[in-house]
Amino acid sequence: MPHEEALSGGNASGAVVRVGDTVRKPWTASTPSVTAYVRALRAAGIDAPEPRGRDDAGRQVLEYVPGELALMRATMAAVELRRVGALVRAIHDASAGYTPAADGIWESAIPAPGSDLVCHNDLAPWNLVMGERWVFIDWDAAAPSTRLWDLAYAAQTFTLNDASLEAAAAAAGLAAFIDGYGADETLRDALPDAMAERAAAMHDLLRRSHAEGVEPWASMFTAGHGGHWASVSGYVRAHHAAWVVALSR
Known part of the structure; x- marks a missing residue:
């Protein structure tokens, strides 16, 4: 055995x-x-x-991919954030060339605002293994979504997920991530609002699931995730102007 x-x-x-x-x-x-x-x-x-x-x-x-989760690192340097941004861009570009089966079944907890391409839907520090290879794991929530919705979540979780961080420092990290992604002006203009909407959607999933008893989100809500996402959602909204400036080229 x-x-x-x-x-x-x-x-x-x-x-x-x-x-x-x-x-x-x-x-x-x-x-x-x-x-x-x-x-x-x-x-x-x-x-x-x-x-x-x-x-x-x-x-x-x-x-099994050996390495350390990005989540375990207190901070990520600008050069590392640019590398992650570039990795997300490569995934999106490859996804754009993929046509899923018409009868495919997908399971994603948060509805996407569109279905331009199949996305990972959880490109976050808790799913990035950093070792000899940098590899995103846990693809089970992959489903049709949009480039903007997926990028907004990835950029927010990697750079704006600590509400205690000074906005200027978070904005610098956000700029590095999006520079690595190579986002065009349309994406840059849309990201501040999209990041706020995506963070709010995460908190709403947890809050609603707690009220309805839907697991595992209900338990996560009371285990600290609810408070975290409420705080982060407010943080992303409160510093909207700082993100706009950071994303301007």
């Missing part, structure tokens, strides 16, 4: 374990759609955990 090591950190993925050089996690209705998408990204040159089928317990089997 292979040794199974429980992996911590996930909030919405169910039981996740490491077995040797693989990760095992629940197989869901959306797994076939997500697997096809990830395989297409890998074929286009994006480094994502390799899907390796299904084990005897019915779980999905994925490549």
